[in-house]
Amino acid sequence: MFMGSPGDTTTPYVPTPRTTPTRARERVSYDRELVHSVLDAGYLCHLGFVRDGAPVVLPTLYARAGERLYVHGSTGSRPLRDAGRPEVRADGGMPVCVTVTHVDGLVLAKSAFHHSVNYRSVVVHGRAVQVTDHEERLLALDALVDNVVPGRAADSRPADARELAATAVLRVELAEVSVKVRTGGPKDEPEDLGLPHWSGVLPVAPVYGTPVPADDLAPGIPVPGYLTAR
Protein backbone atom coordinates (compact mmCIF):
# COMPACT_ATOMS: atom_id res chain seq x y z
CA MET A 1 0.00 0.00 0.00
CA PHE A 2 2.15 2.81 -1.32
CA MET A 3 0.02 5.84 -0.72
CA GLY A 4 -0.33 5.35 3.02
CA SER A 5 -3.22 3.81 4.83
CA PRO A 6 -6.43 5.68 4.06
CA GLY A 7 -7.35 5.09 7.69
CA ASP A 8 -10.31 6.65 9.42
CA THR A 9 -10.22 10.37 8.78
CA THR A 10 -12.52 10.97 11.75
CA THR A 11 -9.80 9.78 14.15
CA PRO A 12 -7.69 12.75 15.18
CA TYR A 13 -3.91 12.70 15.39
CA VAL A 14 -2.66 11.94 18.89
CA PRO A 15 -1.14 15.01 20.58
CA THR A 16 2.44 14.71 21.84
CA PRO A 17 4.46 17.10 23.99
CA ARG A 18 5.88 18.81 20.94
CA THR A 19 2.53 19.19 19.20
CA THR A 20 0.98 20.65 22.36
CA PRO A 21 1.39 24.43 22.42
CA THR A 22 2.22 26.27 25.61
CA ARG A 23 -0.15 29.07 24.59
CA ALA A 24 -3.03 29.91 22.20
CA ARG A 25 -4.23 26.36 22.83
CA GLU A 26 -7.68 27.27 21.57
CA ARG A 27 -6.27 27.57 18.07
CA VAL A 28 -4.67 24.14 17.85
CA SER A 29 -6.39 21.05 16.51
CA TYR A 30 -5.46 17.48 15.69
CA ASP A 31 -8.42 16.95 13.40
CA ARG A 32 -7.33 14.77 10.52
CA GLU A 33 -9.65 16.22 7.89
CA LEU A 34 -8.65 19.76 8.84
CA VAL A 35 -4.97 18.85 8.63
CA HIS A 36 -5.51 17.28 5.23
CA SER A 37 -7.48 20.26 3.93
CA VAL A 38 -4.78 22.73 5.00
CA LEU A 39 -2.05 20.60 3.44
CA ASP A 40 -4.04 20.11 0.23
CA ALA A 41 -4.64 23.87 -0.09
CA GLY A 42 -0.92 24.47 -0.67
CA TYR A 43 2.19 23.21 -2.40
CA LEU A 44 5.04 25.09 -0.71
CA CYS A 45 6.35 23.89 2.63
CA HIS A 46 9.28 24.90 4.77
CA LEU A 47 11.38 21.85 5.54
CA GLY A 48 13.46 22.01 8.69
CA PHE A 49 16.32 19.71 9.57
CA VAL A 50 19.45 19.80 11.69
CA ARG A 51 22.94 19.97 10.25
CA ASP A 52 26.01 20.15 12.50
CA GLY A 53 23.72 20.88 15.45
CA ALA A 54 22.14 23.93 13.81
CA PRO A 55 18.71 24.28 12.24
CA VAL A 56 18.26 24.66 8.48
CA VAL A 57 14.94 25.71 6.93
CA LEU A 58 14.48 25.44 3.17
CA PRO A 59 11.42 26.10 1.02
CA THR A 60 10.39 23.19 -1.15
CA LEU A 61 7.36 21.69 -2.86
CA TYR A 62 5.39 18.88 -1.24
CA ALA A 63 2.43 16.63 -1.92
CA ARG A 64 0.22 14.60 0.38
CA ALA A 65 -0.94 11.11 -0.48
CA GLY A 66 -3.06 9.59 2.25
CA GLU A 67 -1.07 9.75 5.46
CA ARG A 68 2.21 10.41 3.71
CA LEU A 69 3.90 13.63 2.76
CA TYR A 70 6.43 13.67 -0.06
CA VAL A 71 9.16 16.14 -0.93
CA HIS A 72 11.71 15.75 -3.68
CA GLY A 73 14.85 17.28 -5.02
CA SER A 74 18.13 16.69 -6.74
CA THR A 75 20.14 13.75 -5.44
CA GLY A 76 22.92 16.34 -5.13
CA SER A 77 21.09 18.59 -2.66
CA ARG A 78 22.29 18.34 0.90
CA PRO A 79 19.12 17.41 2.83
CA LEU A 80 18.34 14.71 0.31
CA ARG A 81 21.89 13.38 0.47
CA ASP A 82 21.78 13.53 4.27
CA ALA A 83 18.56 11.53 4.40
CA GLY A 84 20.12 8.83 2.26
CA ARG A 85 23.20 8.27 4.40
CA PRO A 86 23.43 4.70 5.77
CA GLU A 87 23.59 5.77 9.43
CA VAL A 88 20.53 7.99 8.97
CA ARG A 89 18.63 5.20 7.25
CA ALA A 90 19.60 2.81 10.03
CA ASP A 91 18.27 5.37 12.51
CA GLY A 92 14.82 5.41 10.88
CA GLY A 93 15.38 8.52 8.79
CA MET A 94 16.36 12.16 9.17
CA PRO A 95 14.49 14.12 11.84
CA VAL A 96 12.51 16.83 10.07
CA CYS A 97 9.81 19.35 10.72
CA VAL A 98 7.61 20.23 7.76
CA THR A 99 5.51 23.36 8.10
CA VAL A 100 2.85 24.65 5.72
CA THR A 101 1.32 28.08 6.28
CA HIS A 102 -1.44 30.01 4.53
CA VAL A 103 -2.02 33.65 5.45
CA ASP A 104 -5.71 34.59 5.08
CA GLY A 105 -5.83 38.09 6.51
CA LEU A 106 -4.12 40.86 8.42
CA VAL A 107 -5.89 41.56 11.70
CA LEU A 108 -5.76 45.21 12.76
CA ALA A 109 -6.71 45.87 16.36
CA LYS A 110 -7.09 49.16 18.18
CA SER A 111 -3.95 48.30 20.15
CA ALA A 112 -0.60 47.37 18.61
CA PHE A 113 -0.46 44.42 21.01
CA HIS A 114 -3.60 42.74 19.65
CA HIS A 115 -2.58 42.93 16.02
CA SER A 116 -2.56 39.47 14.53
CA VAL A 117 -2.80 37.44 11.37
CA ASN A 118 -5.51 35.07 10.23
CA TYR A 119 -3.77 31.91 9.12
CA ARG A 120 -3.89 28.16 8.75
CA SER A 121 -0.71 26.27 9.53
CA VAL A 122 0.19 22.59 9.77
CA VAL A 123 3.33 21.43 11.56
CA VAL A 124 4.52 17.87 10.93
CA HIS A 125 7.23 16.30 13.08
CA GLY A 126 8.77 13.09 11.87
CA ARG A 127 11.59 11.37 10.10
CA ALA A 128 12.20 11.70 6.40
CA VAL A 129 13.16 8.51 4.64
CA GLN A 130 14.35 8.14 1.07
CA VAL A 131 11.80 6.38 -1.08
CA THR A 132 13.51 3.59 -2.98
CA ASP A 133 10.52 1.64 -4.31
CA HIS A 134 10.15 2.44 -8.01
CA GLU A 135 6.34 2.47 -8.04
CA GLU A 136 6.11 4.69 -4.99
CA ARG A 137 8.64 7.10 -6.47
CA LEU A 138 6.59 7.41 -9.66
CA LEU A 139 3.37 7.97 -7.72
CA ALA A 140 5.07 10.55 -5.49
CA LEU A 141 6.53 12.47 -8.45
CA ASP A 142 3.12 12.56 -10.17
CA ALA A 143 1.57 13.74 -6.90
CA LEU A 144 4.18 16.50 -6.59
CA VAL A 145 3.34 17.85 -10.05
CA ASP A 146 -0.42 17.44 -9.63
CA ASN A 147 -0.40 19.10 -6.22
CA VAL A 148 0.95 22.30 -7.82
CA VAL A 149 -1.19 22.13 -10.97
CA PRO A 150 -3.94 19.49 -10.75
CA GLY A 151 -4.12 17.55 -14.00
CA ARG A 152 -0.62 18.47 -15.14
CA ALA A 153 1.16 15.15 -14.50
CA ALA A 154 -0.85 13.48 -17.26
CA ASP A 155 -0.17 16.43 -19.59
CA SER A 156 3.64 16.40 -19.55
CA ARG A 157 6.41 14.00 -20.48
CA PRO A 158 7.10 11.61 -17.58
CA ALA A 159 10.61 11.45 -16.19
CA ASP A 160 13.00 9.20 -18.09
CA ALA A 161 15.55 6.90 -16.47
CA ARG A 162 18.25 9.56 -16.30
CA GLU A 163 15.91 12.12 -14.72
CA LEU A 164 14.62 9.55 -12.26
CA ALA A 165 18.18 8.68 -11.26
CA ALA A 166 18.87 12.37 -10.58
CA THR A 167 15.80 12.79 -8.37
CA ALA A 168 15.51 11.85 -4.72
CA VAL A 169 12.12 11.51 -3.06
CA LEU A 170 11.62 11.76 0.69
CA ARG A 171 8.61 10.50 2.63
CA VAL A 172 7.37 11.67 6.00
CA GLU A 173 4.52 9.84 7.70
CA LEU A 174 1.70 12.01 9.01
CA ALA A 175 1.60 10.89 12.62
CA GLU A 176 2.84 13.66 14.90
CA VAL A 177 0.85 16.50 13.41
CA SER A 178 -1.00 19.58 14.56
CA VAL A 179 -2.85 22.36 12.84
CA LYS A 180 -3.41 25.92 14.03
CA VAL A 181 -6.09 28.19 12.66
CA ARG A 182 -6.94 31.78 13.47
CA THR A 183 -10.05 33.31 11.95
CA GLY A 184 -12.24 36.33 12.63
CA GLY A 185 -11.73 39.87 13.71
CA PRO A 186 -9.49 41.55 16.26
CA LYS A 187 -9.93 40.84 19.97
CA ASP A 188 -9.59 44.27 21.47
CA GLU A 189 -9.61 45.22 25.13
CA PRO A 190 -13.03 46.65 26.08
CA GLU A 191 -11.40 49.88 27.26
CA ASP A 192 -9.84 50.40 23.81
CA LEU A 193 -13.08 50.28 21.84
CA GLY A 194 -13.56 54.04 22.01
CA LEU A 195 -10.21 54.76 20.38
CA PRO A 196 -10.41 56.45 16.97
CA HIS A 197 -8.37 53.80 15.09
CA TRP A 198 -10.02 51.68 12.41
CA SER A 199 -10.07 47.99 13.33
CA GLY A 200 -10.85 44.93 11.29
CA VAL A 201 -9.36 42.47 8.86
CA LEU A 202 -7.63 42.97 5.51
CA PRO A 203 -8.17 39.69 3.62
CA VAL A 204 -5.32 38.34 1.53
CA ALA A 205 -5.07 35.35 -0.79
CA PRO A 206 -2.83 34.18 -3.61
CA VAL A 207 -4.26 35.15 -6.99
CA TYR A 208 -3.16 33.63 -10.28
CA GLY A 209 -2.52 35.83 -13.30
CA THR A 210 -2.72 35.26 -17.02
CA PRO A 211 -0.58 32.31 -18.18
CA VAL A 212 2.59 33.46 -19.98
CA PRO A 213 3.62 31.09 -22.82
CA ALA A 214 7.25 29.98 -22.97
CA ASP A 215 9.41 31.73 -25.57
CA ASP A 216 9.98 28.39 -27.26
CA LEU A 217 6.34 27.25 -27.24
CA ALA A 218 5.20 26.35 -30.73
CA PRO A 219 2.22 28.39 -31.97
CA GLY A 220 -1.20 26.82 -31.85
CA ILE A 221 -0.91 25.02 -28.49
CA PRO A 222 -3.77 26.38 -26.39
CA VAL A 223 -3.62 27.18 -22.68
CA PRO A 224 -4.97 24.04 -20.98
CA GLY A 225 -8.30 24.13 -19.17
CA TYR A 226 -6.74 23.28 -15.81
CA LEU A 227 -4.91 26.62 -15.97
CA THR A 228 -7.68 28.85 -17.27
CA ALA A 229 -10.00 27.52 -14.55
CA ARG A 230 -7.59 28.73 -11.87
Next chain:
Amino acid sequence: MFMGSPGDTTTPYVPTPRTTPTRARERVSYDRELVHSVLDAGYLCHLGFVRDGAPVVLPTLYARAGERLYVHGSTGSRPLRDAGRPEVRADGGMPVCVTVTHVDGLVLAKSAFHHSVNYRSVVVHGRAVQVTDHEERLLALDALVDNVVPGRAADSRPADARELAATAVLRVELAEVSVKVRTGGPKDEPEDLGLPHWSGVLPVAPVYGTPVPADDLAPGIPVPGYLTAR
Protein backbone atom coordinates in the same frame (compact mmCIF):
# COMPACT_ATOMS: atom_id res chain seq x y z
CA MET B 1 22.95 52.18 17.47
CA PHE B 2 19.83 50.09 17.96
CA MET B 3 18.71 49.48 14.41
CA GLY B 4 21.89 47.84 13.24
CA SER B 5 24.70 49.43 11.34
CA PRO B 6 23.44 50.89 8.08
CA GLY B 7 26.72 49.75 6.58
CA ASP B 8 27.51 49.81 2.90
CA THR B 9 24.69 48.10 1.06
CA THR B 10 26.94 47.55 -1.94
CA THR B 11 29.10 45.14 0.07
CA PRO B 12 27.70 41.62 -0.32
CA TYR B 13 27.31 39.15 2.54
CA VAL B 14 30.26 36.81 2.83
CA PRO B 15 29.41 33.25 1.73
CA THR B 16 29.98 30.45 4.25
CA PRO B 17 29.82 26.69 3.75
CA ARG B 18 26.18 26.61 4.84
CA THR B 19 25.14 29.50 2.59
CA THR B 20 26.88 27.90 -0.41
CA PRO B 21 24.49 25.58 -2.24
CA THR B 22 25.63 22.28 -3.64
CA ARG B 23 23.47 22.83 -6.70
CA ALA B 24 21.57 25.54 -8.65
CA ARG B 25 24.47 27.84 -7.77
CA GLU B 26 23.48 30.23 -10.53
CA ARG B 27 20.38 31.17 -8.51
CA VAL B 28 22.13 32.12 -5.29
CA SER B 29 23.30 35.61 -4.42
CA TYR B 30 24.77 37.41 -1.43
CA ASP B 31 23.82 40.85 -2.69
CA ARG B 32 22.82 42.95 0.27
CA GLU B 33 20.26 45.12 -1.51
CA LEU B 34 18.61 42.07 -3.04
CA VAL B 35 18.45 40.36 0.36
CA HIS B 36 16.93 43.47 1.89
CA SER B 37 14.37 43.83 -0.90
CA VAL B 38 13.21 40.22 -0.58
CA LEU B 39 12.93 40.54 3.21
CA ASP B 40 11.11 43.86 2.95
CA ALA B 41 8.59 42.40 0.48
CA GLY B 42 7.20 40.07 3.15
CA TYR B 43 6.21 39.78 6.77
CA LEU B 44 5.87 36.03 7.37
CA CYS B 45 8.97 33.97 8.01
CA HIS B 46 9.52 30.37 9.00
CA LEU B 47 11.69 30.25 12.10
CA GLY B 48 13.68 27.08 12.62
CA PHE B 49 15.36 26.03 15.82
CA VAL B 50 16.44 22.81 17.50
CA ARG B 51 14.69 21.34 20.51
CA ASP B 52 15.83 18.05 22.05
CA GLY B 53 17.96 17.42 18.98
CA ALA B 54 15.04 17.70 16.55
CA PRO B 55 14.15 20.56 14.23
CA VAL B 56 11.12 22.77 14.84
CA VAL B 57 9.79 25.17 12.20
CA LEU B 58 7.17 27.72 13.17
CA PRO B 59 5.58 30.50 11.12
CA THR B 60 5.89 33.94 12.66
CA LEU B 61 6.01 37.61 11.72
CA TYR B 62 9.30 39.44 11.30
CA ALA B 63 10.66 42.87 10.53
CA ARG B 64 14.02 44.04 9.27
CA ALA B 65 15.73 47.12 10.64
CA GLY B 66 19.09 47.73 9.04
CA GLU B 67 21.13 44.57 9.46
CA ARG B 68 18.88 43.16 12.15
CA LEU B 69 15.88 40.91 11.89
CA TYR B 70 13.30 40.90 14.67
CA VAL B 71 10.67 38.35 15.64
CA HIS B 72 8.42 38.51 18.66
CA GLY B 73 5.97 36.49 20.63
CA SER B 74 4.52 35.72 23.99
CA THR B 75 7.04 35.32 26.78
CA GLY B 76 5.22 32.02 27.35
CA SER B 77 5.98 30.56 23.93
CA ARG B 78 8.67 27.91 23.88
CA PRO B 79 11.20 29.30 21.39
CA LEU B 80 11.11 32.68 23.09
CA ARG B 81 11.52 31.06 26.50
CA ASP B 82 14.33 28.90 25.15
CA ALA B 83 16.20 31.91 23.78
CA GLY B 84 16.02 33.60 27.17
CA ARG B 85 17.53 30.74 29.17
CA PRO B 86 20.78 31.73 30.92
CA GLU B 87 22.88 28.97 29.32
CA VAL B 88 21.60 29.98 25.87
CA ARG B 89 22.33 33.65 26.53
CA ALA B 90 25.82 32.73 27.76
CA ASP B 91 26.29 30.80 24.52
CA GLY B 92 25.55 33.85 22.36
CA GLY B 93 21.92 33.03 21.70
CA MET B 94 19.77 30.26 20.26
CA PRO B 95 20.88 28.85 16.88
CA VAL B 96 18.13 29.66 14.39
CA CYS B 97 17.46 29.64 10.69
CA VAL B 98 14.99 32.22 9.44
CA THR B 99 13.61 31.67 5.95
CA VAL B 100 11.39 34.00 3.93
CA THR B 101 9.90 32.81 0.65
CA HIS B 102 7.78 34.50 -2.01
CA VAL B 103 6.28 32.40 -4.80
CA ASP B 104 5.98 34.41 -8.03
CA GLY B 105 4.90 31.82 -10.54
CA LEU B 106 4.36 28.17 -11.39
CA VAL B 107 6.69 27.05 -14.16
CA LEU B 108 5.21 24.41 -16.46
CA ALA B 109 7.69 22.63 -18.68
CA LYS B 110 7.08 20.06 -21.41
CA SER B 111 8.64 17.45 -19.12
CA ALA B 112 7.54 16.72 -15.57
CA PHE B 113 11.20 16.85 -14.52
CA HIS B 114 11.69 20.49 -15.54
CA HIS B 115 8.63 21.81 -13.75
CA SER B 116 9.67 24.48 -11.31
CA VAL B 117 8.56 27.51 -9.36
CA ASN B 118 9.59 31.12 -9.74
CA TYR B 119 10.44 32.35 -6.28
CA ARG B 120 12.54 34.64 -4.14
CA SER B 121 13.84 33.21 -0.89
CA VAL B 122 16.17 34.47 1.82
CA VAL B 123 17.80 32.12 4.32
CA VAL B 124 19.36 33.63 7.44
CA HIS B 125 21.57 31.55 9.72
CA GLY B 126 22.40 32.99 13.09
CA ARG B 127 21.72 33.15 16.77
CA ALA B 128 18.59 34.68 18.21
CA VAL B 129 19.10 36.79 21.30
CA GLN B 130 16.43 38.25 23.52
CA VAL B 131 16.28 42.00 23.23
CA THR B 132 16.30 43.51 26.69
CA ASP B 133 16.98 47.18 25.92
CA HIS B 134 13.71 49.09 26.35
CA GLU B 135 14.26 51.48 23.42
CA GLU B 136 15.25 48.70 21.05
CA ARG B 137 12.20 46.66 22.10
CA LEU B 138 9.89 49.59 21.33
CA LEU B 139 11.52 50.21 17.96
CA ALA B 140 11.33 46.50 17.10
CA LEU B 141 7.65 46.24 18.05
CA ASP B 142 6.80 49.28 15.91
CA ALA B 143 8.80 47.78 13.05
CA LEU B 144 6.90 44.50 13.41
CA VAL B 145 3.54 46.26 13.07
CA ASP B 146 4.70 48.60 10.29
CA ASN B 147 6.25 45.76 8.30
CA VAL B 148 2.82 44.12 8.04
CA VAL B 149 0.86 47.32 7.48
CA PRO B 150 3.10 50.34 6.80
CA GLY B 151 1.87 53.34 8.76
CA ARG B 152 -0.13 51.30 11.27
CA ALA B 153 2.17 51.56 14.30
CA ALA B 154 1.43 55.30 14.57
CA ASP B 155 -2.31 54.63 14.14
CA SER B 156 -2.84 52.22 17.06
CA ARG B 157 -2.47 52.31 20.82
CA PRO B 158 1.14 51.51 21.78
CA ALA B 159 1.76 48.60 24.13
CA ASP B 160 1.35 49.40 27.82
CA ALA B 161 3.64 48.12 30.57
CA ARG B 162 1.67 44.91 31.09
CA GLU B 163 1.63 44.11 27.39
CA LEU B 164 5.33 44.88 27.05
CA ALA B 165 6.08 42.56 29.95
CA ALA B 166 4.18 39.78 28.20
CA THR B 167 6.09 40.21 24.93
CA ALA B 168 9.51 38.82 24.11
CA VAL B 169 11.51 40.19 21.18
CA LEU B 170 14.29 38.24 19.50
CA ARG B 171 16.99 39.72 17.32
CA VAL B 172 19.05 37.95 14.65
CA GLU B 173 21.93 39.74 12.98
CA LEU B 174 22.00 39.61 9.20
CA ALA B 175 25.49 38.24 8.63
CA GLU B 176 25.30 34.68 7.31
CA VAL B 177 22.69 35.26 4.64
CA SER B 178 21.92 34.12 1.12
CA VAL B 179 19.12 34.76 -1.34
CA LYS B 180 17.90 32.55 -4.14
CA VAL B 181 15.84 33.79 -7.04
CA ARG B 182 14.35 31.94 -9.97
CA THR B 183 12.69 33.93 -12.75
CA GLY B 184 11.67 33.31 -16.32
CA GLY B 185 10.17 30.48 -18.28
CA PRO B 186 10.74 26.73 -18.33
CA LYS B 187 14.09 25.30 -19.42
CA ASP B 188 13.05 22.39 -21.56
CA GLU B 189 15.26 19.83 -23.24
CA PRO B 190 15.60 20.69 -26.96
CA GLU B 191 14.24 17.27 -27.92
CA ASP B 192 11.04 17.95 -25.95
CA LEU B 193 10.10 21.16 -27.74
CA GLY B 194 7.95 19.35 -30.30
CA LEU B 195 5.73 17.79 -27.64
CA PRO B 196 2.10 18.94 -27.69
CA HIS B 197 2.01 20.14 -24.05
CA TRP B 198 1.55 23.82 -23.27
CA SER B 199 4.56 25.32 -21.51
CA GLY B 200 5.03 28.60 -19.74
CA VAL B 201 4.49 30.36 -16.43
CA LEU B 202 1.37 30.88 -14.36
CA PRO B 203 2.07 34.04 -12.35
CA VAL B 204 0.88 34.18 -8.73
CA ALA B 205 0.93 36.94 -6.15
CA PRO B 206 -0.85 37.75 -2.91
CA VAL B 207 -3.80 40.04 -3.48
CA TYR B 208 -5.53 42.02 -0.75
CA GLY B 209 -9.31 42.14 -0.57
CA THR B 210 -11.78 44.68 0.73
CA PRO B 211 -11.13 45.58 4.41
CA VAL B 212 -13.72 44.00 6.75
CA PRO B 213 -14.55 46.22 9.73
CA ALA B 214 -14.53 44.64 13.20
CA ASP B 215 -17.94 43.81 14.67
CA ASP B 216 -17.22 46.21 17.52
CA LEU B 217 -15.94 49.08 15.37
CA ALA B 218 -17.87 52.26 16.09
CA PRO B 219 -19.62 53.72 13.04
CA GLY B 220 -18.00 56.66 11.27
CA ILE B 221 -14.39 55.52 11.46
CA PRO B 222 -13.17 55.40 7.86
CA VAL B 223 -10.88 52.78 6.38
CA PRO B 224 -7.40 54.34 6.59
CA GLY B 225 -5.57 55.34 3.44
CA TYR B 226 -2.71 52.92 4.09
CA LEU B 227 -5.22 50.08 3.65
CA THR B 228 -7.18 51.34 0.65
CA ALA B 229 -3.91 51.97 -1.20
CA ARG B 230 -3.00 48.33 -0.88
